[in-house]
Structure formats: C-alpha cells, structure tokens
Amino acid sequence: MKKKLKGRLKKIFEDIKKNRKINKIPNFWKSLAHNPDNLERTWNNLKEIMKKGALDPVTKELIYVAVSITNHCDYCIRSHTAAAKKKGATDQMIKEMIDVVGLANQNNKFVAGYQVEVDKIYK
Amino acid sequence: MKKKLKGRLKKIFEDIKKNRKINKIPNFWKSLAHNPDNLERTWNNLKEIMKKGALDPVTKELIYVAVSITNHCDYCIRSHTAAAKKKGATDQMIKEMIDVVGLANQNNKFVAGYQVEVDKIYK
Amino acid sequence: MKKKLKGRLKKIFEDIKKNRKINKIPNFWKSLAHNPDNLERTWNNLKEIMKKGALDPVTKELIYVAVSITNHCDYCIRSHTAAAKKKGATDQMIKEMIDVVGLANQNNKFVAGYQVEVDKIYK
Amino acid sequence: MKKKLKGRLKKIFEDIKKNRKINKIPNFWKSLAHNPDNLERTWNNLKEIMKKGALDPVTKELIYVAVSITNHCDYCIRSHTAAAKKKGATDQMIKEMIDVVGLANQNNKFVAGYQVEVDKIYK
Amino acid sequence: MKKKLKGRLKKIFEDIKKNRKINKIPNFWKSLAHNPDNLERTWNNLKEIMKKGALDPVTKELIYVAVSITNHCDYCIRSHTAAAKKKGATDQMIKEMIDVVGLANQNNKFVAGYQVEVDKIYK
Amino acid sequence: MKKKLKGRLKKIFEDIKKNRKINKIPNFWKSLAHNPDNLERTWNNLKEIMKKGALDPVTKELIYVAVSITNHCDYCIRSHTAAAKKKGATDQMIKEMIDVVGLANQNNKFVAGYQVEVDKIYK
Numbered sequence: 001m002k003k004k005l006k007g008r009l010k011k012i013f014e015d016i017k018k019n020r021k022i023n024k025i026p027n028f029w030k031s032l033a034h035n036p037d038n039l040e041r042t043w044n045n046l047k048e049i050m051k052k053g054a055l056d057p058v059t060k061e062l063i064y065v066a067v068s069i070t071n072h073c074d075y076c077i078r079s080h081t082a083a084a085k086k087k088g089a090t091d092q093m094i095k096e097m098i099d100v101v102g103l104a105n106q107n108n109k110f111v112a113g114y115q116v117e118v119d120k121i122y123k
Numbered sequence: 124m125k126k127k128l129k130g131r132l133k134k135i136f137e138d139i140k141k142n143r144k145i146n147k148i149p150n151f152w153k154s155l156a157h158n159p160d161n162l163e164r165t166w167n168n169l170k171e172i173m174k175k176g177a178l179d180p181v182t183k184e185l186i187y188v189a190v191s192i193t194n195h196c197d198y199c200i201r202s203h204t205a206a207a208k209k210k211g212a213t214d215q216m217i218k219e220m221i222d223v224v225g226l227a228n229q230n231n232k233f234v235a236g237y238q239v240e241v242d243k244i245y246k
Numbered sequence: 247m248k249k250k251l252k253g254r255l256k257k258i259f260e261d262i263k264k265n266r267k268i269n270k271i272p273n274f275w276k277s278l279a280h281n282p283d284n285l286e287r288t289w290n291n292l293k294e295i296m297k298k299g300a301l302d303p304v305t306k307e308l309i310y311v312a313v314s315i316t317n318h319c320d321y322c323i324r325s326h327t328a329a330a331k332k333k334g335a336t337d338q339m340i341k342e343m344i345d346v347v348g349l350a351n352q353n354n355k356f357v358a359g360y361q362v363e364v365d366k367i368y369k
Numbered sequence: 370m371k372k373k374l375k376g377r378l379k380k381i382f383e384d385i386k387k388n389r390k391i392n393k394i395p396n397f398w399k400s401l402a403h404n405p406d407n408l409e410r411t412w413n414n415l416k417e418i419m420k421k422g423a424l425d426p427v428t429k430e431l432i433y434v435a436v437s438i439t440n441h442c443d444y445c446i447r448s449h450t451a452a453a454k455k456k457g458a459t460d461q462m463i464k465e466m467i468d469v470v471g472l473a474n475q476n477n478k479f480v481a482g483y484q485v486e487v488d489k490i491y492k
Numbered sequence: 493m494k495k496k497l498k499g500r501l502k503k504i505f506e507d508i509k510k511n512r513k514i515n516k517i518p519n520f521w522k523s524l525a526h527n528p529d530n531l532e533r534t535w536n537n538l539k540e541i542m543k544k545g546a547l548d549p550v551t552k553e554l555i556y557v558a559v560s561i562t563n564h565c566d567y568c569i570r571s572h573t574a575a576a577k578k579k580g581a582t583d584q585m586i587k588e589m590i591d592v593v594g595l596a597n598q599n600n601k602f603v604a605g606y607q608v609e610v611d612k613i614y615k
Numbered sequence: 616m617k618k619k620l621k622g623r624l625k626k627i628f629e630d631i632k633k634n635r636k637i638n639k640i641p642n643f644w645k646s647l648a649h650n651p652d653n654l655e656r657t658w659n660n661l662k663e664i665m666k667k668g669a670l671d672p673v674t675k676e677l678i679y680v681a682v683s684i685t686n687h688c689d690y691c692i693r694s695h696t697a698a699a700k701k702k703g704a705t706d707q708m709i710k711e712m713i714d715v716v717g718l719a720n721q722n723n724k725f726v727a728g729y730q731v732e733v734d735k736i737y738k
Contacts, residue, residue: 024242054219063185082245113348312432530725555719588675600683603691615693
C-alpha cells in the first residue's frame with residue numbers, strides 16, 4: 001500500500017476510534033478500508049447523519065436497528081444495538097422498538113394482501 | 124352480515140375513531156373488516172404497541188415509517204407519516220429519519236457485499 | 247419481426263390461452279414476448295411447476311400469492327389471487343392465507359430482532 | 370423476576386409444550402419471554418391463526434415457510450419446515466412449495482423489470 | 493428560504509443539469525432539495541460512484557437497475573433504465589439483465605429453501 | 616434411487632463439472648438434486664442465461680452478485696463472487712459494483728421516503 005494512502009486510512013481510523021470511544025476498529029470499517037473512497041464517504045456521512053439533530057442519537061440508532069431487522073442484517077443489528085445501548089437506550093426501549101418493527105412488517109403485508117387503496121386524506 | 128358481527132365491527136370502528144380522533148374509518152381498517160378476527164387482533168395489538176411506553180408515540184411512529192419505507196409500502200408510509208405529524212413530529216424529524224433509513228439500507232448491503240464477520244465484542 | 251419468431255410466439259400464446267381458458271393474453275406474457283427465449287422458458291416452467299402434484303393447484307396459487315404479498319408485487323397479487331379463485335379458492339381461504347403471511351412476516355423480524363439461535367433439534 | 374410474572378410465563382410455556390407436543394421450549398419463545406406482553410400476544414395469535422380453518426394446518430405451515438424463505442429467515446425456515454413435517458407434510462410437498470417460491474420470486478421481478486401494467490380484468 | 497441556501501441549491505441543480513445533459517430537474521432531486529445536506533451528499537456520491545472506473549457507466553447503470561428491480565422501486569427502475577439507454581445500453585442488454593435478475597432472485601430463494609451450506613472453497 | 620434417475624443426475628452433474636471447469640459439485644447443485652426436475656430446469660436456464668450475449672459473462676455475474684447482496688444471500692454472494700473472478704472480474708470491479716449496490720439501495724429508499732412521483736419523461 002502506498003504511503004499516502006496509509007496516512008489517509010490512519011487518519012480516518014483515528015477519527016473513528018475517537019468519535020466512537022473505542023480502541024479497536026470494528027470489522028465493518030476494516031472491510032471498507034479496501035475501498036478508501038467508500039470508507040471516507042461512508043464514515044463522513046455516518047458521522048453527519050447520526051449526530052444529534054431534531055432527533056436525538058438514541059432515536060437515530062433505534063431507527064437504524066429497525067431497518068437492519070427488516071433487512072435481516074445480523075452484523076448491523078448487533079453492532080447498532082450495542083451502539084444504541086452505549087448512547088443510553090434501555091432494554092425496555094429496545095423491546096418496544098422490536099414490537100413496532102414486528103407490527104409494521106405485519107401491517108405492511110396486510111396492506112399488500114388486501115390491496116388497500118390510499119385514502120384521499122393521505123394523498 | 125349477521126347482527127352480532129355488525130355490533131362487534133361497530134364497536135371496534137367506534138374505538139378506532141375515538142382513539143385516533145377521526146370521523147372516517149381509513150381504508151386499511153375497512154379492508155381488515157372482511158376478516159373480523161384479524162381486525163380485532165390487529166387493532167388491539169396496534170393500540171397496545173403504539174401507546175406511550177419507554178418510547179414516546181412520535182418515536183414509535185417514526186420507527187413504523189422507517190420499516191414501511193424499507194418495505195416500499197406506500198399506503199403505510201403515507202398514513203403513518205400523517206400519524207407521526209399529528210402526534211407532534213416536525214418536518215425536520217421526518218427528514219432526519221429518512222436520512223438514517225437511507226444510510227442503514229446502504230450499510231446493510233456493504234456488510235453483505237464484503238461479508239463482514241461479526242466482531243467478538245458484538246457476540 | 248421475422249416470420250419464424252412470429253410463429254413461435256403465436257404457438258406459445260395459443261398454449262397460454264388454452265391452458266388458462268382465457269381469450270386475451272395478460273400483460274405479463276405480452277411483456278415477456280419482447281424476449282421470446284425468456285417467454286418460452288418462463289411459460290414452460292410455470293406450466294410444469296403449477297400443475298397438480300403432491301400439492302393441489304389451489305395450494306400452489308396461494309403460496310404464489312403469499313410470496314408476492316411479501317415482495318409487494320401488486321400485479322402478481324392481483325393476477326394470482328384471481329387465478330387462485332378460478333381454481334377453487336374461497337374468500338375465506340384467501341383471508342386465512344393473508345393472516346399467515348402477516349404473522350410470518352412479523353415473527354421473521356422478531357427472530358432477527360432478538361437474534362434467536364437455531365435450536366439443536368432444528369439443525 | 371416477580372412471582373406474578375413467573376406464574377404468567379409458566380402458564381404460557383405449559384400451553385406451548387402441550388399444544389406443540391414438545392418437552393423443551395424452543396429458543397424463539399424463550400427470547401420473547403423477555404417481553405411477556407409480546408410473548409402472550411404472539412403465542413395467542415399464532416395458536417389462533419395456525420389452527421385448522423378453511424385451510425388445513427399443513428397448508429398454513431407451508432405458506433409460513435414460503436414467506437420465511439422469501440425473507441431469508443433461517444430459524445423460521447428450519448423450525449416451520451419441522452412443524453410442517455410433524456403435521457403431515459411430505460418431502461415431495463416441501464420440494465414443490467420451494468419450486469413455487471422460486472418461480473414466484475423470479476416472476477415478481479420480471480413484472481417489476483418490464484413494469485407490467487395491471488390488466489383491466491384484475492382491477 | 494434564505495438567500496444563501498437558494499444559492500447552494502441552485503449551484504447543485506445547475507451541476508445536475510450539466511452533468512446529465514437535461515433541462516429539467518427530475519422529481520427525485522427536487523424531493524431531496526427539502527433536505528439540502530442530503531441533496532448535496534447524495535448528488536456528490538452519485539456523481540463519484542457512477543462515473544467511469546474499472547466498470548463502465550453502462551454496466552453501473554444496469555447494476556443500479558438490477559437492484560431497483562429486486563426492491564420493486566418503480567421510479568428508480570424507470571429513471572435508471574432511461575439513464576442506461578442514454579449512456580448506450582441496448583434493448584437486448586436490458587433484457588439480458590432482467591433475465592439475470594429473475595434467475596438470481598429465484599436461486600437466492602432455492603439456497604434459503606434448501607438451507608444450502610457454504611462450500612469450503614467459498615469460505 | 617432408481618437406475619434411470621441416477622443416470623439422469625449423473626449426466627447433469629458431468630455437464631456442470633465440464634461447463635464450470637470444476638471437479639466437485641457445489642452444495643447448491645447437490646441440494647437441488649433431491650428435486651431432479653428442478654435441478655434440470657435450473658441448470659439449463661442458468662447455462663442459457665449466464666452465457667455470453669449482448670452482455671459479457673463477467674457483467675452478468677456482477678449483476679447476479681448485486682441482486683444476491685440486496686437479498687442478503689450469503690451463499691450466492693460468495694459463490695458468484697468467486698465465479699465472477701474466475702471469469703475475469705478484478706477486485707476493483709467488485710468494489711465498484713458494491714458501491715453501486717449501496718447507492719441504489721439508499722436511493723431506492725429515499726424515493727419511497729419522499730414518495731417521489733414518476734416524471735412524465737419516464738412514463
């Protein structure tokens with residue numbers, strides 16, 4: 001690997017460690033490192049998107065996990081459930097999120113099964 | 124339709140109107156009415172699951188919409204975005220939720236594409 | 247279009263009409279006709295797979311619709327619900343199928359959400 | 370865990386064992402036990418939905434597995450294939466179900482790829 | 493809308509028009525404009541990712557459409573099929589891509605249905 | 616197993632080995648062998664669909680993997696990434712394909728989240 005590239009990766013990895021308060025780079029970021037442009041894009045976007053805004057970081061992590069459950073992405077479910085807890089999510093909050101995910105997935109299919117038409121007030 | 128059944132449906136429909144503060148039953152619930160057992164189950168579960176708990180009702184609605192976006196369920200996206208707003212979600216909160224949904228769907232696929240192994244700390 | 251190709255398409259279209267007891271080719275098959283190899287493959291496979299075997303044709307159509315609901319494919323839900331009814335499925339059977347589809351989609355996500363490990367007896 | 374809760378869980382677990390004719394609670398139900406309301410809801414709904422109706426229990430299990438295959442839920446595929454067999458599904462029935470699932474998933478995508486419009490007769 | 497924001501949006505819109513050789517901003521980009529940070533991120537990433545690299549732009553568009561078909565995203569299928577053609581994709585190429593998408597979706601489900609274990613040589 | 620069936624399976628297996636230039640039948644094809652009709656259909660279709668046409672075999676394999684990533688099918692991702700490389704795909708091509716898959720999955724959800732209407736020019 002070229003020297004310049006190594007410096008670039010190192011800088012991002014340091015930023016990940018500092019921002020996440022961890023000592024070891026998770027496998028996700030190591031995998032992306034084979035594609036430095038993608039690593040840089042993905043990390044910068046994630047930092048920007050998951051930070052406190054109108055929604056607090058815990059809510060954002062719970063939404064992230066809800067999507068990952070719907071997509072059956074085991075790595076994402078485990079790593080972002082851990083992140084949610086680190087940021088303050090309680091076990092009860094996680095359970096309630098899973099309840100909502102189950103309900104929404106069920107009702108999404110009822111809508112398809114009965115081919116429900118959109119009500120005028122929702123258009 | 125038998126008298127007893129009509130009474131049962133009417134009772135659920137009144138409960139939906141009262142609970143949701145609406146005058147007209149949305150098409151979703153009308154469709155389920157062809158299957159009264161399912162209607163009753165689904166309404167009771169939804170009332171129970173979406174009420175205030177460790178998570179507030181707005182957060183629950185946002186999670187519901189996030190799942191519906193991931194599943195491309197147009198009816199569900201529209202009706203529950205409306206519900207989220209009615210319960211207090213701002214446009215900014217909805218935008219940030221969509222940002223997270225996009226990011227999570229992208230990263231879920233990076234994990235699959237690179238076949239990232241689960242880190243020990245997440246097991 | 248070349249003469250030979252036209253004859254080939256015509257033969258498949260006649261087979262579809264006869265087999266399905268219809269007078270008009272549905273849009274699905276018309277769309278595939280732009281790709282005659284695919285049309286031929288798909289029609290032959292469908293005829294073979296959906297015919298009576300250990301499972302009766304109604305059960306097969308219900309399974310087909312269950313998959314299409316899970317994938318939110320409106321065309322497929324509508325055309326194969328119609329096919330199921332034509333082959334003898336009652337409204338009650340269709341409702342119960344939709345109930346199972348909703349339940350399975352919900353429980354699939356509970357399994358993911360709680361990261362349930364496979365029991366030894368299922369391995 | 371409080372005494373009352375333990376009694377409630379025990380009652381549901383006994384019902385699961387009796388109803389399923391098993392001696393050991395599968396991991397799925399143990400996972401849900403962390404959320405007793407969800408456990409109770411899910412078990413009661415499952416018992417009600419999967420029982421004999423216009424569709425027999427074997428057909429319902431096959432539909433359940435078809436959905437689980439479409440969602441790539443390994444636990445659900447394994448546990449409900451086992452359940453289907455216990456209720457009388459033969460290997461041949463399971464193979465034919467998988468054939469239909471493959472075909473439907475393929476054709477669902479052809480419909481999307483060619484953007485097939487819904488025929489008037491299906492509206 | 494504040495003056496500064498308007499200038500920023502205008503600049504991105506001009507870049508989209510120039511890069512895509514179009515006179516009218518498509519609805520996708522207009523929708524994202526309600527969330528200028530997301531608009532900027534998404535446009536910059538798309539420009540970077542879809543440009544010529546080891547893969548040519550036509551191949552990249554075909555891959556984009558293949559994903560969109562798998563997700564049943566009508567807007568994305570239509571707009572990126574148009575983009576693929578503009579960049580040089582022939583009807584025959586698009587048909588063959590759809591064939592592959594159908595086959596892969598079918599075989600993905602066979603793998604799940606038969607719970608195929610990963611061969612050693614693929615680990 | 617009957618003699619005739621064994622001969623039929625053997626013939627297909629020989630064809631797979633020869634066509635793929637391998638000495639050992641992968642688990643996927645072994646699993647399908649329990650359903651010889653399906654094995655024959657699937658192998659013949661795959662041979663036909665994945666061969667050189669308007670699209671070259673490498674592009675077809677990349678599209679196949681892109682679909683498999685979107686569906687989170689680990690076996691398919693691993694086996695067809697290997698196939699793509701065997702046919703000439705470079706690591707850089709695979710990385711760029713994964714970039715496109717991530718982007719498309721993200722944008723598919725933005726379209727759903729903002730309920731973007733199809734532009735006239737795409738109809």
